[in-house]
Structure formats: structure tokens, C-alpha cells
Amino acid sequence: MRRGLMAWDRDEIPPGAMEARLERLRVEMKHDGLDAFVAYTNIARGAAVCWMTGFTPYWNEGLVLVGATGNPLFATALSKRVADWISSVMPLGDVETTPKPSGLIGSLIAKSGAKRIGILELDDFPAGHAQAILQSVEGLQLVDATATYALARDAMDDVELRLLATANRLAGASCAAAKVDAREARDFIAPPESVARLGGAEECFALVAQDLSKSGAFLRTESLGALGETFAARVSLAYKGVWTRQTRSFARDRAVQASFDKAALALEHFRPEAAASISDQIARSFGSLGRIVNWVAEQPRGSCPLAPVADLANTPQAKVPATPFVLNLELEIAGARWIGARLTNL
Amino acid sequence: MNTDAIKARKVALQEAMEREAVEVLVLFGNNWHADHLRYATDFGIQEGQGIAIVRDDGSTTLILDDAAECERARAEAPTLDAIFAPSLMLEVKRQLARAGNHKIAAAPYHLLPFGLLHGEKDLRVSDGASIVDHLLMRKMEVEIASVRRAAKLADQGYAIFRNAARPGRKDYELVAEMEGFFRANGVAENFMIIGVGGVEVRGMAPPSGKILKKGDLVTTELTPCFEGYYAQICRTLVVGEPNDAQRSAFAQYLESMEAGIAAVKAGVTAAHVAKAENDVFRKYGLGEYVTSEYTRVRGHGMGLFPDQKPQILEDVHIVLEAGMTLIVHPNTYHPAVGYFVLGDSLVVRDDGHELLCGTPRELFSTILQ
Numbered sequence: 001m002r003r004g005l006m007a008w009d010r011d012e013i014p015p016g017a018m019e020a021r022l023e024r025l026r027v028e029m030k031h032d033g034l035d036a037f038v039a040y041t042n043i044a045r046g047a048a049v050c051w052m053t054g055f056t057p058y059w060n061e062g063l064v065l066v067g068a069t070g071n072p073l074f075a076t077a078l079s080k081r082v083a084d085w086i087s088s089v090m091p092l093g094d095v096e097t098t099p100k101p102s103g104l105i106g107s108l109i110a111k112s113g114a115k116r117i118g119i120l121e122l123d124d125f126p127a128g129h130a131q132a133i134l135q136s137v138e139g140l141q142l143v144d145a146t147a148t149y150a151l152a153r154d155a156m157d158d159v160e161l162r163l164l165a166t167a168n169r170l171a172g173a174s175c176a177a178a179k180v181d182a183r184e185a186r187d188f189i190a191p192p193e194s195v196a197r198l199g200g201a202e203e204c205f206a207l208v209a210q211d212l213s214k215s216g217a218f219l220r221t222e223s224l225g226a227l228g229e230t231f232a233a234r235v236s237l238a239y240k241g242v243w244t245r246q247t248r249s250f251a252r253d254r255a256v257q258a259s260f261d262k263a264a265l266a267l268e269h270f271r272p273e274a275a276a277s278i279s280d281q282i283a284r285s286f287g288s289l290g291r292i293v294n295w296v297a298e299q300p301r302g303s304c305p306l307a308p309v310a311d312l313a314n315t316p317q318a319k320v321p322a323t324p325f326v327l328n329l330e331l332e333i334a335g336a337r338w339i340g341a342r343l344t345n346l
Numbered sequence: 347m348n349t350d351a352i353k354a355r356k357v358a359l360q361e362a363m364e365r366e367a368v369e370v371l372v373l374f375g376n377n378w379h380a381d382h383l384r385y386a387t388d389f390g391i392q393e394g395q396g397i398a399i400v401r402d403d404g405s406t407t408l409i410l411d412d413a414a415e416c417e418r419a420r421a422e423a424p425t426l427d428a429i430f431a432p433s434l435m436l437e438v439k440r441q442l443a444r445a446g447n448h449k450i451a452a453a454p455y456h457l458l459p460f461g462l463l464h465g466e467k468d469l470r471v472s473d474g475a476s477i478v479d480h481l482l483m484r485k486m487e488v489e490i491a492s493v494r495r496a497a498k499l500a501d502q503g504y505a506i507f508r509n510a511a512r513p514g515r516k517d518y519e520l521v522a523e524m525e526g527f528f529r530a531n532g533v534a535e536n537f538m539i540i541g542v543g544g545v546e547v548r549g550m551a552p553p554s555g556k557i558l559k560k561g562d563l564v565t566t567e568l569t570p571c572f573e574g575y576y577a578q579i580c581r582t583l584v585v586g587e588p589n590d591a592q593r594s595a596f597a598q599y600l601e602s603m604e605a606g607i608a609a610v611k612a613g614v615t616a617a618h619v620a621k622a623e624n625d626v627f628r629k630y631g632l633g634e635y636v637t638s639e640y641t642r643v644r645g646h647g648m649g650l651f652p653d654q655k656p657q658i659l660e661d662v663h664i665v666l667e668a669g670m671t672l673i674v675h676p677n678t679y680h681p682a683v684g685y686f687v688l689g690d691s692l693v694v695r696d697d698g699h700e701l702l703c704g705t706p707r708e709l710f711s712t713i714l715q
Contacts, residue, residue, distance in 0.1 A: 005552075081549035194525060
């Protein structure tokens, strides 16, 4: 669950910026002939609703209804006692708490006379909510509006870029707090989590690849044992709903650590040219440091806070995204696995 | 990893499927509702979504839509058949098509992807709640062992919380200390909300940057998760010395919680426990504050989900069974002092209960420097 700082600072997220986002969505809705737009949210799939309203439910679930005019409505199954709190931390939208949010959304759609409803990620939309909305009005048409949303969401505005910069700073401080001399992986990763949350992170997932000589998989604290000779920390965190990741690799051996530091520095300074091939630019910047094993570029997509937008295995010819992205990179440096991740092109 | 619990759950699930004559069970999960998926696979999902397909021959396939999560699943559970599929819905459809005309059930049914059920005339999937819900509520002894460990961690965690709660600190800084402690002690998840202030505070929520000051009540629910199982503790502390109203309120909540706990035993209903708690409030003229205007539940079940059935309410007539794990908490608003919480986790036994929390039932206070 979200248990870090959840607060709204008007200087950080001015209402006008949120209204501009809503307007962009309405332009696309009109273009696609949608009478209304509905998006689902929970802690795993909160990115779209957060982009529209500035809020992610810390627990439970909710739906946002965007009509042709007026404020979006956030309907949530959270207790009515937290409705005022939600209103105080949600920059845009009205709040209704109800045990059946889709029933409420359906009744509002019925009242408005809307017939063609765009649903974000219709195939993945929870079936129970879809059925409840469909049952509310005869002849209602639910259409997939993932592309509609994507067009509205395409650019990153100044508000998002500023929040991303804060998230990036927090992720850097968090990774730097890893207790590198710890024997147990749990002791290694506990300080980064505290540092992220002390800095105001809304959420933090701190994972460890405890022995890079055996595996590059990042595990949760419940599965961890002793650290190996080389190991890595991966911190994924949200600040005011904006997510980033950072990964740092460490080695007990000083010479290996020195080669890891070089790779980390190269990643920190990596500024690929927009619209050029990512693969080519990664090869140019990192090829001399080691063998390029894998890379994955991530950005927010639909309801996912971070999702792959390009990777070596499936889209090796992909171009550099126009907006900042998280680059996850794996190299083999003199026989050792090195993994890094950073926000790129901010 | 509690391997005994994993094995026992697998057997219990197979038996339940056989009883209901279900050949394929589809279980959906994400970081919010991870319980069904965890029951079948022991995988604690963090990012993205997943579906487990459990077959009547005992084989299970875990399908995840996040590649890094799939890599983690393979590392944490090497015997698990884990598949990465960017489209969960398409992969599950493909897998179910292979199952042919088998009898398929799914849970939690309402959260299943719409595309999986919609427009598939040949794919008949029924609601699998009757198979899974009871397994999630009534725990086996090997599962209770993990809940017991989680409760100990809740006690230890609350001690950290008390020490962290000092005047001038921000509410989220308390959470940060807690989370560092939990990560260092193998706790991967924690459900936690907090309230800071006085009569203006109507409930708990995530921290919003409030600064602790003298006289504030600081309420929290801590719910660490150990080996997938949650246990909860609820306590209230005062920044500085409690005043008479705060002491008096605490005495009422303590009497209510103890009345509720005393009412717990196998064979009684959740409503019976709620009534025992609420009668104490009514006795003190506070009956208004046990309604849904001021409180959600008077306790609830816990296990692989931190807030599972049975909800302890006067209109919930689920019969308590030995092996259910609950928290009894008469948490609600008090007109004289604000939102106030007190609760302990326990196991329902045939003749009463086994208490899991060991933190003293006190109105704690922080020392002012």
C-alpha cells in the first residue's frame, strides 16, 4: 500500500496545470466521438488516474469519470471517512465514496444520456465494473480508449518534469544510502527505503540482486540472504504519483568496483539524442566498458507507472523517446555482471 | 519461505477444487489484492498484474505481465512455472483454450480482465469464491505460525514507532523509520495508516506531512506481512502527558476491546463480537460513534490479505471458526478527544482465542524534551 507522504502542494501541482491536462483529454475524446471517458485505478495501476487528478488511492480501488464538461468524478470504495482527506490531497476532481463505484459511475452515465463510453485499457478493465456500467444503461457502448488517452498523455508538462526531477534526486539519495559493507542483503537495503521515505517518497520498492555472479533477479526482503561478492540495489519510487527507478551495482573487490563506477558514471552522463537509435547510442557510450547484455527503456504507459517502451530483445531499432525515460542497462564487464538504471534525458 | 504452508495450501486447494468439481481455477492478483495469487503460488506480486492457472492435476502456471517480476518469481520460487506475457488476457485465453471444455472457475471474479470473459462464447468461467474464500479465512496451523511471527513483528514495529514519535517530527518520518526496520527484518509489505491531532481528526490515512506537537493523539494501524501473512496492531499514543479526557477515552476503548475479545470463540458470529464492543460505547452514551458515520468496522479477518472476511460488524452473521485470524479493534471517533484506536490480533479457538499481540494495552505517551 501507499504509506509514504501523500500531500498536495499547490506550488508543485497548480490546479491550472491539471485543468490543462483534462482539456487535452477532452480534445481527444471529442475527436474520437466519446461522450465520456472512464479509467480504473488501484495501487498497481494508478498512473492514468493520477495524471488526470493527481491522486492514487493508497488502498482499495476507484474509477474516474470524465464527461464532456465539469470536474472529473473520482468514485472510490474507500471509506467515506477519508473523503475529505482525499479532497485535500487531490488537486483536481470531485470525490464520492461508495461500496460500488462502478454502480455510481453507471448511474451518472445514465443520467447524462451518454452512449459511447471510452474505457482506458478495456480488455484489462475489471470485469465486475464493466458489467455494472453496462447494466446501468441499455444500449451503452464501451469502446477501448487507450489510444485516446495516450494521445492526450503524450507530452510531459512542466509539472511532471519538476516532480520527476525530485523523484530522481530521491532515488539517487536512496541508492547512495545502501549499506555496502553489510553482510546480509536485508541490512544493505533497509537504509535506502528509509531515506526515500524520509525525503517524502509516496512509495518505495527497494529490491536486491544479492549475488550478481549467480543471478540478476531483484528480490524482495523476505527472500534475501547473504550478499555475494557483487550485488546490486534497485530502488523504484514515487514522488507525488510520478515514478522513477535507479539501480546501482557494487563489488567487494576494489578493482571490480572501479570498473562498476565507470559504468555508473557513463550512465549518469548518458544523454542520447532524441529520435536517434537507442541501440546505436548505447553501443557508442557503453561498448568500450563491457559487452552489452540487455537494455530496457521505460516510461509511464496507460495505467502503468513504468512500462517498457523499447528493449533490446524486441525493438532493437527503436528510437530514443522524446521525453525522459528510465534506462535499465545490463553489461558484462570483465566477466562480471553489472546492472544500472537511471532516469535519462531529464 | 514457509514451505510447510505452501505444501499444505496446495493440498487444500486441490481438495477444494475436487469438492466443487472444478478442473481449472484462475486466480487473479496485483499488489493490492495479492492474496489469491499468493495462496496458489506463494509469489508476492509487487508490480503489474498476474494470473495463476491451477489445474486439477496439481500443476500451476503463473502468468505475469511484468518481465522483472517474472524474473523475480523464477528466482524466488524456482519450481514454479512462471511465464512473462505483455498481455495477460491473451496469454490466459491461450492457456484456457488448451484446457478445452473443462469446468473453469475464477477468483476474485469481479477483478478478472473484462477481455477474458467478454465475447468468448466457448469459454464459460464461473465465480470461484466458494472454493477460495473459506480457505483464505480459516487458516491451518502451518499458516497460523506465519501470522504469529507477523504479530511479533507488529509488536516490535510498534516499539520503533513509539520511539520515533517525538514533538517536531513529521508523520511520514515515523513511517520511514518503521519501514527501514521492517525491511531489515524480512517484512516485504506493511499496511499502515496514521492520524495526528485532536478532535479535528476523524480517521486515519497515509501521512500528509503533519508535525507532531504537544497534546496530539497519534494513532496508527501497523500490519506487517511475514511470509505473505499479515497481522495487525492498533495503538494510540499522546505527545506528552495524557489529559483526563484522553485517559477516560482510553479506558472506554480498552473496556470495549476486551469485551470484544472475550466474546470471540468458535461458533459465535462476527455480529456477536461487534455487539459486545459496541454495547460498551452505548453504555457510555457513545452509541452514535459506532455507526458508519464514524467508523468502518469493529475488526476484521487477516491473513494473506490485511483486511479480509469476516468484517466484525453487527450485521455480519458469518460464524467464527477455529483457525480464523482476526483483529478486534473498536476504532472510532470520540467527541472529546478525536479519532482513537486500540486493537489486538488473535486466533479463534474452540474455547475462546489465542492472543497474538504482546504490546501492553496502554495509552502510551512520549517524553517531551
